[in-house]
Structures are given as structure tokens and as C-alpha cells.
Amino acid sequence: MKQAIRLCVVLLAAMTSFGGDLTAQSPAQNAASNAKIVAYIDNSWSTLSRSMTDCKSIVDPKVTTAPILYLPASMESPPAVAAVHQQCNVEVQHLPRKISHIGDVTVAEVPEEGLLYLPNRYVVPGGRFNEMYGWDSYFIILGLIEEKKESDLDLARGMVENFFFEIENYGAILNANRTYFFTRSQPPFLTSMIREVYEHPTNKPLSKEWLAKAYGYAQRDYELWTSPIHRAGDTGLARYHDIGEGPVPEMADDSNYYPDVIRWLLAHPDVHTGYLVDAPNDPTPSEAATLARTSCDITTSKVCAHAYVDGHRLTADFYRGDRAMRESGFDTSFRFGPFSGSTDTYAPVCLNSLLYKYERDMAHFATLLGRHTEATEWEHRAATRREAINKYLWNSTQGMFYDYDYTTQKPSTYNYITAFYPLWANLATPQQAAALQRHLPLFERDGGLAMSDDDSGTQWDLPFGWAPTNWLAIKGLAQYGFTQDASRLAKKFSQTVLQNFENDATIREKYNVVSGSANVAIATGYKSNVVGFGWTNGVYLQMRDMLIQLGKQSAAVPMQSH
Numbered sequence: 001m002k003q004a005i006r007l008c009v010v011l012l013a014a015m016t017s018f019g020g021d022l023t024a025q026s027p028a029q030n031a032a033s034n035a036k037i038v039a040y041i042d043n044s045w046s047t048l049s050r051s052m053t054d055c056k057s058i059v060d061p062k063v064t065t066a067p068i069l070y071l072p073a074s075m076e077s078p079p080a081v082a083a084v085h086q087q088c089n090v091e092v093q094h095l096p097r098k099i100s101h102i103g104d105v106t107v108a109e110v111p112e113e114g115l116l117y118l119p120n121r122y123v124v125p126g127g128r129f130n131e132m133y134g135w136d137s138y139f140i141i142l143g144l145i146e147e148k149k150e151s152d153l154d155l156a157r158g159m160v161e162n163f164f165f166e167i168e169n170y171g172a173i174l175n176a177n178r179t180y181f182f183t184r185s186q187p188p189f190l191t192s193m194i195r196e197v198y199e200h201p202t203n204k205p206l207s208k209e210w211l212a213k214a215y216g217y218a219q220r221d222y223e224l225w226t227s228p229i230h231r232a233g234d235t236g237l238a239r240y241h242d243i244g245e246g247p248v249p250e251m252a253d254d255s256n257y258y259p260d261v262i263r264w265l266l267a268h269p270d271v272h273t274g275y276l277v278d279a280p281n282d283p284t285p286s287e288a289a290t291l292a293r294t295s296c297d298i299t300t301s302k303v304c305a306h307a308y309v310d311g312h313r314l315t316a317d318f319y320r321g322d323r324a325m326r327e328s329g330f331d332t333s334f335r336f337g338p339f340s341g342s343t344d345t346y347a348p349v350c351l352n353s354l355l356y357k358y359e360r361d362m363a364h365f366a367t368l369l370g371r372h373t374e375a376t377e378w379e380h381r382a383a384t385r386r387e388a389i390n391k392y393l394w395n396s397t398q399g400m401f402y403d404y405d406y407t408t409q410k411p412s413t414y415n416y417i418t419a420f421y422p423l424w425a426n427l428a429t430p431q432q433a434a435a436l437q438r439h440l441p442l443f444e445r446d447g448g449l450a451m452s453d454d455d456s457g458t459q460w461d462l463p464f465g466w467a468p469t470n471w472l473a474i475k476g477l478a479q480y481g482f483t484q485d486a487s488r489l490a491k492k493f494s495q496t497v498l499q500n501f502e503n504d505a506t507i508r509e510k511y512n513v514v515s516g517s518a519n520v521a522i523a524t525g526y527k528s529n530v531v532g533f534g535w536t537n538g539v540y541l542q543m544r545d546m547l548i549q550l551g552k553q554s555a556a557v558p559m560q561s562h
Contacts, residue, residue: 033498033501033502034498034544036501037497037498037501037507037540038541038544040501040505040507041143041507041537041540041541042147044507044532044537045123045143045144045147045152045155045537048123048124048125048126048532048534049121049122049123049124049155050121050122050123050124050130050131050132051080051120051121051122052069052078052080052081052084052117052118052119053080053083053084054084055084055087055088055090056130057115057130058084058088058090058115059130060113060115060130060131060178061127061128061130061253062128062250062251062252062253063113063180063249063250063252063253064252064253065112065113066091067088067090067091067114067115068090068091068092068093068112068113068114068115069081069084069085069090069091069092069093069114069115069117070092070093070094070095070110070114070115070116070117070179071092071093071094071095071117072094072095072098072099072117072169072170073094073095073096073097073098073099074098075094075117075169077092081117093112093114095110096109096110099169099170099171100171101171101172101224102171102172102182102183102184102185102224102243103171103182103183103243104171105171105182106182107179107180107182107183107244107249108300110179110182113178113179113180113249114178114179115131115177115178115179116166116170116174116177116178116179117177118132118162118165118166118177119161119162119165120158120159120161120162120165121155121158122137122155122158122159122162123137123140123144123155123159123534124532124534125140125509125530125532125533125534125535126509126530126531126532126533126534127509127528127530127531127532127533128253128528128530129176129530129532131176131177131178132159132162132176132177133175133176133186134163134173134174134175134176134185134186134187134189134329135186135187135189135329135468136468136534136535137159137163137189137193137534138189138192138193138196138468139467139468139471139534139535139538139539140159140534140535140537140538141156141159141160141193141196141197141538142196142471142538142539142541142542143534143537143538143539143540143541143542144156144538145196145197145200146538146541146542146545147541150202150203150204153197153200153202153204154204156196156197157197157206159193160190160193160194160197160214162177163190163193163217163221164213164214164217167217167220167221168217170182172185172221172224173185173186173188173190173221174186175326175327178250180248180249180250181250183242183243183244183323184241184242184243184244184323184324184326184327185221185224185225185327186327186329187327187328187329187350187351187354188221188222188225188351188354188355188358189354190217190218190221190358191218191357191358191361191362191365192357192361194211194214194218194361194365195361195364198210198211198214208368208369211365211368211369212369214365215362215365215366215369218358218361218362218365219362222355222358222359222362225238225351225355225358226238226355229241229243232346232347232404232406233347233406233407234406235347235388235391235392235404235406236384236385236387236388237347237352237385237388237389237392237393237404237406238347238351238352238355239324239343239344239345239346239347239348239351239406240324240325240327240328240343240344240348240351241323241324241327241344242320242323242324242326242327242344244323245296245297245316245319245320246295246296246297246300246301246303246304246316246319247296247301247303247304247307247314247319247322248303248322248323248326249301249302249303251303252302252303254526255303255306257526258303258306258307258314259306259307259308259309261275261314261318261338261339261341262276262307262308262309262312262313262314263309264338264339265312265338266309266310266312268338271338273318273337273338273341273342274315274317275314275315275317275318275337275338275341276312276313276314276315277294277295277312277313277314277315278311278312279291279294279295279308279311279312279313280311281308281310281311283298291313293316294315294316295313295314295315295316295319296313296314296316296319317341317342318341320344321336321337321340321341321342321343321344321345322339322340322341322343323344324343324344325339325340325341325343328340328343328348328350328351330350330451330460331460331526332458332459332460332526333416333451333452333456333458333459333460333461334414334452334454334456334458334461335403335412335414335416335452335460335461336348336403336412338456339458342405345405345406345407345408346403346404346405346406346412347392347393347403347404347406348403348418349389349393349401349402349403349416349418349419349421349422350418350421352385352388352389352393353389353418353421353422353424353425353427354421354425355385356382356385356386356389356422356425356427357424357425357426357427359378359379359381359382359385360378360379360382360425360426362374362378363375363376363378363379363382366378386427389401389422389427392404392406392411393411394432395411399432399435399436399438399439400415400419400435400436400439401418401419401421401422401432401436402414402419403416403418414452414454415439415442415443415452415453415454416451416452417443417449417450417451417452417469417473418469419436419439420436420472420473420476420477421472421476422436422476423436423473423475423476423477423479423480424472424473424475424476424479425476426479428480430480433480433482437477437480437482437485440485440489443473444489444492445463445465445492445513445514446492446513446514446516447465447492447493447495447496447511447512447513447514447515447516448465448470448489448492448493448496448511448513449465449469449470449473449474449489449493449513450462450463450464450465450513450514451464451465451466451469457522457523458522458523458526459510459520459522459526462514463512463513463514463515464510464511464512464513464520465493465496465510465511465512465513466509466510466511466535467493467497467533467535467536467538467539467540468535468539470489470493470539471539471542471543473489474486474489474490474493474543474546475542475546477489478546478550483550483553486546486550487546487547487550487551487554490543490546490547491547492513493511493513493539493543494540494543494544494547495516496511496513496516497511497536497540499516500516500517500518503518504518506518506531507531507532507533507536507537507540508529508530508531508532508533508536509529509530509532509533509535509536510529
């Protein structure tokens with residue numbers, strides 16, 4: 001605790017040196033508040049940890065069926081699984097066959113939803129998100145690494161190796177380790193996670209053999225993102241895509257979501273989307289067969305059966321976009337049309353920036369492994385993607401990166417925080433970075449960076465700010481020398497998290513960065529603000545460290561103004 005207080009005093013000095021008090025409290029009170037939140041986060045890694053020997057790991061608030069634990073088809077049941085079968089009264093089953101790629105086993109072949117076995121402990125986000133997620137885990141790992149404890153470093157490594165297990169046994173890094181996620185992945189952060197674990201100083205350094213294994217699994221993950229299902233037409237860029245059809249089964253616990261979308265569309269007839277189809281509320285078998293083609297199959301999906309309002313249902317195209325949106329992690333915003341119902345028709349800035357960094361990371365790994373020809377190939381892939389990004393996603397007139405609808409061959413005009421991903425990925429030129437920095441007022445609010453400048457009423461738009469996108473933008477700005485902006489924004493978002501922690505002793509998945517409140521009000525879509533919260537915990541620790549380091553630099557050398 002004393003060490004935490006000393007660190008927080010340094011943090012407070014860093015915050016106040018960039019213009020403004022952290023709170024109305026005294027420095028000692030601020031230090032104590034920071035010490036409390038750091039202790040909360042430290043304790044939360046244990047609270048949010050799950051394993052196959054833990055009964056609470058099996059619970060899934062998102063569905064209404066009894067829990068089942070699934071093992072890979074040919075895997076013998078480990079002793080730990082036999083124990084959890086007895087202690088938790090959970091059914092254990094094997095998947096029907098070996099899985100090498102997404103789609104090898106369909107959700108229909110595993111109609112009883114369940115948890116997919118993972119060999120190592122992992123950290124969940126919290127609340128209804130009681131499984132290991134694809135992109136949440138990167139920010140959680142950042143927090144575990146920042147803790148610098150051997151147990152936390154082991155936990156971070158185990159999570160990365162869980163993703164290797166998913167690729168080997170479930171065909172891909174899944175959205176999360178539940179059977180209903182067999183149809184999609186999540187934003188590709190695997191190489192970033194590998195680098196954090198491999199390059200972080202530890203008493204148990206990882207071997208080149210471990211890196212070679214990691215490199216092989218990362219290649220397989222990369223192949224998914226460059227396969228035909230993820231190609232954005234002939235742009236040379238990638239898109240988000242889910243191979244499933246109809247509404248997602250994990251929305252069983254929020255039966256109002258899809259009807260709410262329909263109600264919004266009916267209330268806004270001037271917004272032309274093509275997302276609605278006329279259909280009876282209680283269709284005959286013949287009408288149901290037609291709906292299975294034009295909308296969704298009410299005979300196989302309980303969520304579909306309830307997704308109607310006054311003779312209207314959502315189209316099959318909407319559901320495809322809705323599923324792709326969930327692979328993007330940004331569920332829900334109006335970035336790709338109302339409720340992002342056209343996500344699958346866009347080459348997005350975020351995904352292609354991540355893949356550029358992925359390719360550069362793979363070149364780095366290949367170089368470390370002495371595979372110089374492969375390193376050159378990876379650098380070529382990165383250069384090719386960078387050219388395509390500049391061709392399709394960079395608007396030189398506006399000085400902004402925008403998503404590109406490859407079906408209409410038109411760029412978006414939607415201002416979104418992911419425009420700053422190219423800074424984090426070290427993709428932007430210095431001139432592009434400077435242009436992006438001038439657009440900060442579009443997003444900056446008193447409590448941090450908002451997702452967009454459009455108050456759509458959904459959780460991934462204005463006025464909401466989220467830890468992962470705040471961190472990627474702030475880290476990117478710092479990497480390009482905009483340290484005053486980075487420190488100011490880190491202070492704002494950290495202060496929002498801290499002040500709300502002082503109010504109710506919780507950390508949340510998102511915040512209203514206009515009001516600085518955690519009591520969010522969502523008009524349509526997900527309406528809760530989950531307590532936990534994995535990635536906010538990790539980002540808070542990273543921002544704390546950044547403020548300390550920038551504070552030290554500021555004390556030594558005055559920062560340049562941009």
C-alpha cells in the first residue's frame with residue numbers, strides 16, 4: 001500500500017503539472033484515492049479470473065440454457081474437468097469433430113450453447129461477459145504486464161497460450177470461448193499480445209522456441225483475416241464478417257434489442273436503409289420458410305422468433321451487417337449506417353490499421369527468428385496495405401482517415417475515433433499525424449475522448465468514451481510526439497474513472513465523457529454499464545504509468561508545443 005501511495009503522489013504531480021487539479025481534494029487525499037483504485041484493480045485480477053476448475057466460469061448470463069462444458073473432439077477429459085463435472089453439476093460433452101477453420105463445425109451442430117474448454121486461467125471483462133474475449137484480452141494483458149508481478153505475468157502468458165489453443169482446436173481466435181461464437185473472431189491483436197508477453201522483462205524469459213510457436217499460430221490467425229470471407233472487394237483491404245446467419249443467439253438475455261432497432265427504423269422513415277421487410281407477426285409454415293431466406297429462421301432461433309414489431313422484421317442483410325459489427329467489437333454505433341447494419345460492406349480504418357501492425361510485428365518476429373526472407377515478405381505485405389489504406393481510407397482534403405464502402409465505392413463521412421488507429425500502428429506519415437491532431441476537438445470532451453461526434457443514442461457513439469479507444473488514440477499521439485495532448489487526454493479519462501470510482505467503488509466498461517458520469521443512458525440497444533471491468537482496469541494502469549513518465553520528462557526537459 002505504501003508503494004502504491006508513493007506512485008500515486010508521483011501520478012498526482014504529473015497530472016497537476018499539465019494544467020489543473022485532479023479533484024478538489026488535498027494531494028494526500030488524492031494519493032489515498034489513487035491508492036484505493038490501484039488496490040481495487042490489483043484485487044480484480046483475482047476476482048475476474050476464471051478457469052476450468054471454477055464453477056463460476058461456466059455461468060453464462062447471456063443465454064437461458066443450462067451450462068455445458070465442451071472439449072475438443074479428440075481430447076481426453078482432464079482430471080480438472082472431471083472434478084468440475086462433479087462439483088458444479090455441469091454436463092461435459094465433446095465437439096462433434098476436429099475443427100481446423102471457422103465453419104468446420106456450425107452452431108446448428110452444437111444446438112446446446114456452452115463454454116469451450118481452455119487450458120489456462122484467464123481474466124474476463126466482468127458482468128454478463130463471463131468468458132475470455134479476443135480484443136478485451138489485449139488491454140487486460142497490458143494491465144497484467146504493468147503490475148509487474150510474476151503471478152500476473154504468468155496469467156498474461158497463459159491467456160496468450162489460450163489463444164494458441166483456440167486456433168489449434170477451435171479453428172480461430174473466437175469472439176469468446178462460447179460455442180455460439182464459432183462464426184466469428186474479434187479485432188486481431190494477437191501479435192501485440194505476443195510482443196507484450198515475449199518482450200517484457202521477467203525472471204522467466206521466454207525462449208526462441210516459444211516465439212517460433214507463437215509465430216506459427218499468428219500466421220494461422222492472419223490467414224483468417226486475409227481469406228476470401230474477409231476481403232473488402234478488390235481494394236486489397238479487409239472487412240469484418242461473420243459466417244453465420246440471422247440474429248445472434250447471445251442476445252437471448254436482451255429480447256428487446258432487435259425490436260428496438262425495428263421501432264427506431266419505423267420512427268425514422270426518412271432514413272432509407274433497406275433494413276426492414278414486411279412480415280406477419282405469427283407466420284404460417286410457408287411464410288416462415290420465406291422469412292428464413294429474407295430475414296431469419298424462426299424455427300431454429302428463439303431470438304429471431306421474437307424479433308418483430310407490428311408486421312415488420314429485419315432483413316437478412318441487416319443481420320449479416322449486425323454480426324459483422326459484433327466481430328468489430330463496436331456494438332452498437334451508427335458508424336456503418338443505423339445500428340451499423342452495413343458493417344460488412346466497409347473496409348474499416350481500425351481493422352486495416354491492426355493488420356498493418358500485425359504484418360510489421362510478423363516481420364519483427366521473423367527477423368528475430370532468423371527468417372529474413374519471410375521478414376521481407378511481411379514488410380512487403382505491410383507496404384502494400386499501407387498504399388491501399390492511403391488510397392481508399394485517407395481523405396487528404398479533410399485530413400482524416402475514413403472507412404470505405406467498397407460496394408458503393410464511396411468513403412464514409414462519419415467522424416470516428418478509430419481515425420487515430422494509424423497513429424498507434426505507426427502507419428501514418430508525420431503530415432497525416434499532424435492533420436489528425438488538429439481534429440481532436442471533434443472528439444475531446446471534459447471526461448476524455450468520445451467515440452464520435454454523433455449522439456446516436458447507442459453506446460459506441462457520443463457522448464460515450466471507452467478505455468480501449470482512448471488508450472490507442474493517446475498512445476498513438478504520444479508516439480508521434482504530441483505529448484501534451486497525450487498527457488492531457490490521459491489525465492481527463494483517468495480522472496473520469498477515478499472520480500466515478502470514488503462515487504460507487506466500481507470500475508465500468510464505459511463512461512459518459514461529456515458529463516463525466518458512469519450512469520449512462522442508452523436510448524436504443526445495450527442499456528447496461530457493466531461493472532468489472534477488465535479493459536478499463538488495464539488502461540487505467542497504462543495511463544497512470546504514461547503520466548508518471550511524461551511528468552518525469554516534463555520536469556527534465558520542457559515539452560514542445562504542437
